[in-house]
Amino acid sequence: MDAAYVSLRAERRRRNLLGWIVVAAVFATSAIVAELDPAKLWAGLPRITEYVEKTLPVLRLGHLPEDLAEWFWDLGHWLYLLAETLVMAYLATMLGTVAALLGCFLAARGLAPHATTAWLIRRGFEFARVVPELVFALLFIYAFGLGPMAGVMAVALHSFGAQGKLFAEAAEIALPGPVDGVRSAGGNWAEAMRFGVLPQILPNLASFTLWRFEINVRNSAIIGFVGAGGIGEAVFTAVRLLHYEDVSALLILLVVTVSLIDQLCGRLRNRMIGVEAAR
Amino acid sequence: MSTTADVGAWRARMPGAFGPTGLRLVWRWALVLAVLSATGGAFVWFEMTPARFFAGLSELGRVALLMLPPQPGEQPMELVWALLETLAMAVAGTAIAALLAVPLGFLAARNVMSLAPFRFGLRRFLDVLRGVDQLVWALIFVRAVGLGPLAGVLSIIVTDTGTLAKLYSEALENADRRQVDGVRASGGSHVQIARFGLLPQALPLMLSNALYIFESNVRSSTILGIVGAGGIGFQLSDRIRALRWDEASFIILMILTAVALIDAGSAALRRRLMQA
Numbered sequence: 075m076d077a078a079y080v081s082l083r084a085e086r087r088r089r090n091l092l093g094w095i096v097v098a099a100v101f102a103t104s105a106i107v108a109e110l111d112p113a114k115l116w117a118g119l120p121r122i123t124e125y126v127e128k129t130l131p132v133l134r135l136g137h138l139p140e141d142l143a144e145w146f147w148d149l150g151h152w153l154y155l156l157a158e159t160l161v162m163a164y165l166a167t168m169l170g171t172v173a174a175l176l177g178c179f180l181a182a183r184g185l186a187p188h189a190t191t192a193w194l195i196r197r198g199f200e201f202a203r204v205v206p207e208l209v210f211a212l213l214f215i216y217a218f219g220l221g222p223m224a225g226v227m228a229v230a231l232h233s234f235g236a237q238g239k240l241f242a243e244a245a246e247i248a249l250p251g252p253v254d255g256v257r258s259a260g261g262n263w264a265e266a267m268r269f270g271v272l273p274q275i276l277p278n279l280a281s282f283t284l285w286r287f288e289i290n291v292r293n294s295a296i297i298g299f300v301g302a303g304g305i306g307e308a309v310f311t312a313v314r315l316l317h318y319e320d321v322s323a324l325l326i327l328l329v330v331t332v333s334l335i336d337q338l339c340g341r342l343r344n345r346m347i348g349v350e351a352a353r
Numbered sequence: 354m355s356t357t358a359d360v361g362a363w364r365a366r367m368p369g370a371f372g373p374t375g376l377r378l379v380w381r382w383a384l385v386l387a388v389l390s391a392t393g394g395a396f397v398w399f400e401m402t403p404a405r406f407f408a409g410l411s412e413l414g415r416v417a418l419l420m421l422p423p424q425p426g427e428q429p430m431e432l433v434w435a436l437l438e439t440l441a442m443a444v445a446g447t448a449i450a451a452l453l454a455v456p457l458g459f460l461a462a463r464n465v466m467s468l469a470p471f472r473f474g475l476r477r478f479l480d481v482l483r484g485v486d487q488l489v490w491a492l493i494f495v496r497a498v499g500l501g502p503l504a505g506v507l508s509i510i511v512t513d514t515g516t517l518a519k520l521y522s523e524a525l526e527n528a529d530r531r532q533v534d535g536v537r538a539s540g541g542s543h544v545q546i547a548r549f550g551l552l553p554q555a556l557p558l559m560l561s562n563a564l565y566i567f568e569s570n571v572r573s574s575t576i577l578g579i580v581g582a583g584g585i586g587f588q589l590s591d592r593i594r595a596l597r598w599d600e601a602s603f604i605i606l607m608i609l610t611a612v613a614l615i616d617a618g619s620a621a622l623r624r625r626l627m628q629a
Contacts, residue, residue: 100444103441104442107502108441108442108444108445108446108502110502110506115503118497118507121498122498122507125497161399162395164395165392165399204612204613206572206573208579208586209589212590212594213593216593216596217410218405218406218409219405221400222398222399223400223401223405292486296486296488299488299580300579313493313496314492314496316496321493325485328485329480329481333484
């Protein structure tokens with residue numbers, strides 16, 4: 075038995091070692107292709123710390139209000155862009171979710187009236203989800219012109235794909251009883267979906283939608299990098315034109331806003347789950 | 354069978370069963386009205402008129418026709434190399450972040466680091482790393498270390514060290530106490546407790562988290578090039594800006610194929626890890 079144990083252990087060690095060698099080889103190749111030269115990295119490190127240092131504003135205890143005012147000198151404009159970002163996220167979530175809600179019943183296996191359209195809609199969800207928003211944004215800027223409309227359409231299209239997949243999966247696992255009930259009472263397919271499936275999956279859908287809104291706030295904040303509206307435009311300009319203190323001010327505004335939104339949505343979600351559990 | 358009159362009678366007897374009544378009804382309509390007016394207001398703010406929408410849509414239709422058939426362009430090898438560079442950025446960035454996050458994850462776990470203020474500070478620091486978007490880091494690193502994949506790798510390292518350290522610390526906190534107590538009872542040091550009491554329990558989940566982040570990085574590294582941080586995103590945005598739609602669609606197809614392949618491979622690996 076001892077011999078069996080020893081040989082088994084040696085076998086596992088060999089397999090583990092082989093695995094680690096493969097991982098190390100893949101990593102080494104990647105590091106070379108990605109130009110991850112240790113010397114270059116070492117040379118770059120001081121420049122990174124230097125960059126961070128430059129973004130830190132001069133704050134003197136005696137002149138704190140003046141210094142803060144200078145740091146956040148363009149606050150009015152930034153708050154406007156921040157508001158634009160939030161409204162973009164809201165509108166994109168709204169449009170994407172409504173479209174996904176209409177599509178998910180047609181795409182859900184076992185519920186969809188036509189197998190072919192269901193397959194097509196699922197591929198549509200996949201395409202909208204997998205192509206990055208920024209690529210859609212580049213296309214839409216060409217089609218709809220610069221500004222928030224292109225950004226909203228890009229984020230909405232991505233949301234449509236992501237939400238549609240989740241919604242259809244939720245609809246697929248809904249209990250069939252209520253659907254049969256509506257059907258046997260003479261309801262048509264649309265009524266069966268509205269009164270048989272929707273009430274079952276609505277809490278899940280609401281939770282997904284809040285989560286999507288949180289993600290969309292982040293995405294709307296960067297979509298301005300290519301000129302599709304929102305605060306990304308200001309961040310892009312500040313970094314490009316080396317307005318160091320603006321970079322830190324904008325990032326602080328962004329991080330604070332994003333974490334506030336996350337907490338708000340988290341609370342709403344917990345309340346909804348609480349309501350659901352109390353039923 | 355119940356008739357319309359029966360339904361009316363029941364509605365009169367138990368109005369609540371047919372939907373919200375009274376004040377709740379008022380609230381519901383107020384909410385609907387608020388959502389509708391907010392949505393309408395947003396449309397007006399962004400000047401999203403039907404005319405603009407349909408004009409843009411017909412333009413998109415024209416572009417879609419120009420995208421067919423997809424063409425590799427004059428330098429197909431350049432595109433293949435850019436795609437490989439994208440994958441390499443994701444691999445190298447994720448691997449380094451996955452290693453850097455190990456000590457940070459241990460230090461942020463409640464059952465390892467008992468000093469609460471230190472843990473709090475570390476967690477807020479990780480929040481900042483995660484809270485700033487990868488593309489913002491990429492933009493900053495392009496400024497700090499120059500154009501090229503190094504900036505992209507650094508942006509992946511920074512954001513995902515934050516994400517993975519948080520996920521690792523949660524995996525460690527969910528580990529069973531009894532194995533930790535066992536190592537401690539037989540005289541293990543702190544390091545031995547971490548190595549033999551905690552790590553074996555959390556390792557499969559930690560590796561699975563790292564693989565999941567790797568999949569997400571393959572997607573996100575395709576766009577890092579748009580801000581100049583290496584990879585295929587640069588080629589794509591270049592072709593779109595030059596209005597070479599057939600080459601742009603070829604690149605998009607390349608990206609979709611690569612992402613699908615990586616996802617399938619990584620998902621299979623993750624399933625095996627979780628079984629082991």
